[in-house]
Amino acid sequence: MFDVIVKNGKVVDGTGNPWFKADLGIKDGRIVKVGHLDSVKAEGIIDAKGLAVCPGFIDAHSHSDMTIPFGPKVESAVRQGVTTIVTGNCGMSLAPVNPAKENLLTRYLHSIFSLPPGGMRGKVEWRTFGEYLKKMEEKGIASNVAPLVGHGTVKIAVMGFEDRPPTVEELEEMKALIAEAMRSGAMGMSTGLIYAPGAYSKTDEIIELAKVVARYGGVYASHIRNEGAALIQAMEEAIEIGERAQVPVEIAHHKASGKAFWGKTVESLRLMEEARARGVDITCDQYPYEAGMTSLVMLLPPWAHEGGMDKLLGRLRNSEDREKMRKDLENMVYGWEDIYVSHVETERNKPLEGKNLVEIAKARGKDEFTALCNLLLEENGVASMVVFSMDEGDIRRVMKHHLQMVGSDSWAVASYGILGAGKPHPRFYGTFPRILGKYVREERAFTLEEAVRKMTSFPAQRFGLRDRGLVREGFWADLVVFDPESVRDRATYQAPHQYPEGIEYVIVNGKIVVEKGEHTGVLAGKVLRHGVT
Numbered sequence: 001m002f003d004v005i006v007k008n009g010k011v012v013d014g015t016g017n018p019w020f021k022a023d024l025g026i027k028d029g030r031i032v033k034v035g036h037l038d039s040v041k042a043e044g045i046i047d048a049k050g051l052a053v054c055p056g057f058i059d060a061h062s063h064s065d066m067t068i069p070f071g072p073k074v075e076s077a078v079r080q081g082v083t084t085i086v087t088g089n090c091g092m093s094l095a096p097v098n099p100a101k102e103n104l105l106t107r108y109l110h111s112i113f114s115l116p117p118g119g120m121r122g123k124v125e126w127r128t129f130g131e132y133l134k135k136m137e138e139k140g141i142a143s144n145v146a147p148l149v150g151h152g153t154v155k156i157a158v159m160g161f162e163d164r165p166p167t168v169e170e171l172e173e174m175k176a177l178i179a180e181a182m183r184s185g186a187m188g189m190s191t192g193l194i195y196a197p198g199a200y201s202k203t204d205e206i207i208e209l210a211k212v213v214a215r216y217g218g219v220y221a222s223h224i225r226n227e228g229a230a231l232i233q234a235m236e237e238a239i240e241i242g243e244r245a246q247v248p249v250e251i252a253h254h255k256a257s258g259k260a261f262w263g264k265t266v267e268s269l270r271l272m273e274e275a276r277a278r279g280v281d282i283t284c285d286q287y288p289y290e291a292g293m294t295s296l297v298m299l300l301p302p303w304a305h306e307g308g309m310d311k312l313l314g315r316l317r318n319s320e321d322r323e324k325m326r327k328d329l330e331n332m333v334y335g336w337e338d339i340y341v342s343h344v345e346t347e348r349n350k351p352l353e354g355k356n357l358v359e360i361a362k363a364r365g366k367d368e369f370t371a372l373c374n375l376l377l378e379e380n381g382v383a384s385m386v387v388f389s390m391d392e393g394d395i396r397r398v399m400k401h402h403l404q405m406v407g408s409d410s411w412a413v414a415s416y417g418i419l420g421a422g423k424p425h426p427r428f429y430g431t432f433p434r435i436l437g438k439y440v441r442e443e444r445a446f447t448l449e450e451a452v453r454k455m456t457s458f459p460a461q462r463f464g465l466r467d468r469g470l471v472r473e474g475f476w477a478d479l480v481v482f483d484p485e486s487v488r489d490r491a492t493y494q495a496p497h498q499y500p501e502g503i504e505y506v507i508v509n510g511k512i513v514v515e516k517g518e519h520t521g522v523l524a525g526k527v528l529r530h531g532v533t
Contacts, residue, residue: 002027002042003510009048009481013471014055014456016449024053026477029510034473044512046505048481052448055456055469056083056478056508057432058146060285061221061252061407063087065094065136065147066113069123071419072141072523074412079499079519080432081480083508084144084528086407086463089252090223091152091192095132096177097124098157105156107309112195112295113411114343114384116418129177130184133527140523142513144478146463147527148221149181151191151209152198163200163306171208178212185529187463188219190252193234194226194298196305203237210245218530219463221250228258228333228389235268239275242282250462251284253409254398255390257292258333262391265398272403283462285407286398288434290390291493293342293409293425296383297376301328309381316373326369334389336361336368340493341375343384343422349375354423354494386425386493399439400446405458406435415497426496430489433500437488448484464530481505 004026010019011034025033025040033040057080064074065087077085087093092112097105102124110119126132129149136145154177158170166174178189191206192198210220220241224234235251242249251272256264275282297305297312304315304325315321336357344352352360352375361371375383398404408431413419427434432455439445460469467475480503487502499517506514511524 002032002040004044004046004507004512005037005040005042006046006048006053006479006481007037009051009053011471012052012054012449012452014452014469016453018449019052024471024479026507026510029477031471031473031475031477034471046481050483051481051504052484053471053479053481054452055471056480056506057081057406057455058084058086058459058465058469059408060086060250060405060459060462061089061409063089063092063113063409063411065145066109066115067411067413067419068136068141069120070116071412071414072139073414073519073521074142075414075519076410076429076499077412078142078506078508078513079503080429081482081503081506082143082432083478083480083506084146084465084468086146086148086187086459088148088150088186089190089221091150091190091195091198093148093150093153094120094124095126095129095149096154096157096181097127099127101156101160104160104308105153108156111297111309111381114295114345114382114422116421117345128184129181129186133184133529137527141525142523143508143525145525145527146187146465147185148188148190149178149186151189151201151206152195154178155197155201159197161197161306161308163303165202166205171205174209175212178209179216182213182216182218182530185527185532186218187530188221189213190221190223192223194223196302199225199302203240207241207245210241210247214245214247216530217464218247219250220245220247221252223252227255228261231256231261231264232267232271235271239271239280239282242275242280248281248462251282253292253407254284254286254404255292256394257389259391260333262394265394269398269401269403283403283405284398285405286395287407287409287427287431288395288399288439289425289427290392290395291386291388291425292390293384293386296341296372296385297381299329299332299339299372299385300325313377313381316377322373329369334387338388340386341383342386342424344379345382346379349378384422384424396445404454405462406432406455413497415499420497423494424496426489426491426493429491429496429498430500433487433502434489436482436484437502441484465528477507477510479507
């Protein structure tokens with residue numbers, strides 16, 4: 001007697017090999033039989049005739065740790081077929097927490113991720129990384145979580161937002177925090193080198209911390225220092241860190257940002273190939289859209305962020321600091337018309353969501369820079385933007401490359417309640433179905449089998465998930481059943497809160513979490529720890 005049998009489907013097993021027909025028998029959370037199961041009984045049977053059955057998608061680059069406390073059902077992720085999310089990216093994780101600097105951290109995360117009103121206030125019930133993972137387990141989650149520890153969070157715990165090198169003692173303290181996170185099960189460490197305070201770090205500091213990660217067999221995942229004019233130099237820095245620390249490197253959301261720099265992915269991908277040829281284990285992840293998304297305050301130069309949000313807002317009120325910022329923004333790589341406000345907190349400014357800064361400036365009778373500064377002050381720094389900056393040619397080049405895997409760079413939201421606010425990037429709802437629908441079925445950029453490999457076994461290998469990412473007997477039963485002929489993303493920039501079509505069933509650890517396209521409410525996910533099956 002099986003718990004669940006998935007019958008009659010075309011199995012795309014995650015290896016990249018051609019699909020084959022088979023039934024899958026699931027018992028106690030694992031796949032125990034791949035074959036013909038006509039005469040075998042089960043408590044539940046899923047008829048997958050005409051559908052594809054594959055391993056659950058692994059989101060290689062997610063920030064869903066920020067919204068799990070508000071929505072453990074992770075609706076926008078799991079309805080895409082995502083059964084495992086790699087969290088703690090871009091240098092930002094929810095642990096470790098220094099009580100003396102907790103407010104600095106929570107205000108910072110609130111501004112970057114436009115969390116629900118009140119942000120993380122009252123929700124931080126941990127100090128160490130290990131305590132954080134235990135709390136997340138206790139509360140439950142619909143998908144699996146594979147956590148990274150954020151370099152920026154560690155730096156805030158030790159140094160706050162000070163723009164200076166760490167002392168010998170501070171560096172040792174950061175090393176100790178990272179070691180505790182790795183012992184507790186972190187998959188590795190991430191950096192966000194465009195975000196304060198990570199942007200204040202020199203290469204040698206990061207190498208010393210990455211050596212700790214390497215000692216525990218982890219991964220170094222980096223939002224590199226520049227994705228436009230200095231893309232190649234930033235890639236070279238990431239490769240140097242991997243080479244000198246002897247740690248695997250994951251380049252986050254690989255892109256060439258800004259029209260003047262389109263095409264640079266030819267050279268960046270070549271750099272990765274050359275690095276691998278001399279022994280550097282480097283790969284990348286990517287989302288399939290021409291726009292990015294982050295906090296609106298990230299338009300301001302790094303020096304403006306020193307000291308935290310209160311200091312930044314004070315500088316926005318100071319006329320001399322404002323003019324200095326204005327001059328720094330004169331060489332911005334994209335135009336004001338490319339920058340759209342996606343989320344604000346105040347009801348007064350809600351009509352601005354979905355409008356670009358040219359439209360907002362015109363409506364207010366101000367220039368774009370002044371409109372930006374005034375809006376940030378009105379929102380206490382908590383506002384998000386969507387920025388159109390990428391070229392479809394670069395997107396396709398990176399996507400088709402054998403070193404690319406899929407990461408949404410989103411955080412789980414929902415079409416209702418407090419997580420249904422604003423106009424988030426459509427990647428929140430559509431990343432994985434978009435690849436299957438637009439790039440596989442419609443444009444035939446690559447095969448279905450190769451797309452599934454990039455979403456399953458490749459990220460599983462990268463983050464050390466040894467018994468996930470493939471349809472194999474003995475592996476955990478994380479599975480997606482979808483219609484390859486109809487699967488597609490529905491979310492748009494102006495109407496993003498739309499779930500995809502064609503994702504029929506999602507199974508997490510043997511439990512049905514999505515049934516006939518609807519969330520069952522089952523919280524079947526686990527916190528996955530490095531080296532633990």
